[in-house]
Amino acid sequence: MSSERNTPSFLPGPPVDRTTWEGWQRWCQIRKAFIPAPVLTAEEFALKSPRQKRIHNLYRIATHSSLPIQTTPMSESVAHAVRARVEEGAFSHKAGTRGGIMVNGDGAQGKTETVCEAMALFMEEWLKLNNYMNPDAMPGTRDLVAPVAYVRCPVKATPISTCQRILDFYGEDYKGMRLEDLIRTVKTAIIEHATKALVIDDITRLKLHREADQDVLDLIREMMSMPVTLILVGVGIPTSGLLREGSRDPKTREWIYPPVKDRGRSPNDHAASQHERRFQVVNMDPFRYDTAQGMNAWITHLRGLEGHMRLLTDTKGMLTGGDMPEYLFRRTGGVVGVLEKLLQRGLRLAIEDKSEHLTKDLLNQFTVTPGDMPDLDAASGEQPTIPPHEPTPKKKPRGRNTVFDDDGPAATGSDG
Template sequence: MAVPDSLTAWREFVARRNIEPEHLTTDQLAAMTADEKDLYDESRFAWLGADIVIETKDLATIDRQVRIIRARLAAQRSTAGRTLALTGRAGVGKSTIAMLMGKRHEKAVRDKLDSSTPAESIAPVVYLVVPPASTPKMLMRAIARWIGMQVPRGWDAATILDRTVAVLHELKTSMVIVDEVHNLRTNRAAGADAASTLKALTERLDAAIIYCGIDLLNSDLLAGEMGRQIRARTKVYDIRTYSYGGAADRELWAELVAGMEALLPLAEHVPGTLDTPEMSDYLWNRTGGSIGSLRNLLGDAAIEAIFDSTEKITRPGLDAVILDQEAVRGQAAYSTTPQKAPTKSAKASKSEVG
């Protein structure tokens, strides 16, 4: 599913359920008709391409911080609330986790709705992707467009802001996710004004605010006077790639690999094949410890195994996968051979996103 670029698309995302296909045996596959096999393979491709979040320490910590911020919304206050910013390099799962937080929040709100409240009358979550080189008007038009609000040509940013705030109050919006927030360059006049407008929006809403962006700790967003004001009310959580230096680090990586391996719906794949010191080393070196790159590597290898009917992950199959460039850069950065990983690891659980 594409990034939810409208309220309608967001509602479809929240309602979407990823269905894990049954893990069939080779005999069961052989007994299928061609049409049945095609349908089963389509369900497997959909599963392997879905944004399934493994329950990690990062996810648990972020979920707790979001719940704390949401709890603070119960207070009667006249000052801006706290904001959570998720940062890190590309591919570590910032947007995926933020969208999962939004999905959980929306479900929690809707579960408490009175049966007489029309589902379409509220929008607990707004998800905004900041346009590059945003001006205040561009930013506010993007939010207005997302919620389906018509913006007359003559309205300026302040007018759009006023009307947007009014509509968001009507929709009972209580969480705003601002993705690609590193696109706000506060060291430039237009960017600083756009950041100021975003700050004004969040101050006028009783909503939990989640920012997502690349390398925010060193970004223009948190620099200068405007950056100082944003920093004063923002908790920053840095999502990092997995380390591999000590025994505890290697154990966490092994757990992640084992958790992802358990999700592979391949008839011939033997559980535990990837849970060895050699394969753990290999997978970490190939991905630089990136959870997104690991998911893509295993997913692509699994799809290839379905295409060629081998139905299992092999080292040659993994070698043949072309990685994303962020993973290639990570591989180059961590080119030294790591220490051996532990031979046993716990299986990680999964959490549905889209």
């Protein structure tokens, strides 16, 4: 059987849902498994059959759509703070409240991926240290060991829906449960599954003018009294109301929560008043281009992306030469998510028009829009501010583009 008839290695597998334990575990295992397309010269590409060329072009598209998450000075700082906070709680022998951490930043800054990567590394180390077992397991408790739990905040959160999201991660049955039962089951699940870090993403989807949201916030604070470190990730946390009842310690830079008043309908009357609730707040900022240090960091980031581009021409200097760094910063505002979408679209055009080169003229032909990031909720402020750009008219093609056409089994040349 010819190699063409086999399933291409770059085809994606089933979608990964990190909000379930099975999905989270699978993501941790495969997050670095993708092998990018080989680097070919134009001469090597020309020796391939028409169908082989098409397959290679699709492989290149898959590579550009799967650009690795590169570390930045900002992400390294956030990852270190998150990892330190979780380790302080996980390795503590005390029974007191674990400090939490909030990761703040605008949309498309890479907050989620930074936190998830940090927690994947923590989980791998924790499981290895404990021989992949629950060191606190007792007879009759669950076998599932989940050091990290990851959930996304519902768009319109209530205490019930928030508890259900957490229990969905573990695969727990909560049918017919009242709120009190849900809270008790969440506590039991976190303890018996040996969860040391609970990540609640999109936390600023909570609009605290709603009474139900106040109750969810009380529920989150109550979780801090459990043996788990809370990691809350969101956009615009300082202005969201999540911190409005607290004050910031100028020395530790932690937010200290006093006892809560006017607690609405929360069933846990003393939950937020037992302790002062502490959260460390860290920011994931975009790149800056107003200092030499900021410029160098931006250029280093672009240079790293050059190494992952799969064009038939030498990509070295394609993003970092001349005034291209300044141009790319102007088009993206230094936001890594916007930069990724800009490059992905540009690289595809460079393949389709056979220029095999990224230029300002090519990138000027289109604009990145919020529609390119549909997983970000506009109503919650998650979509980034994209610098305005007026696309230039595309050059009229001489004929129909056939770069992705399938010539079928009758294509000339060797299939091997």
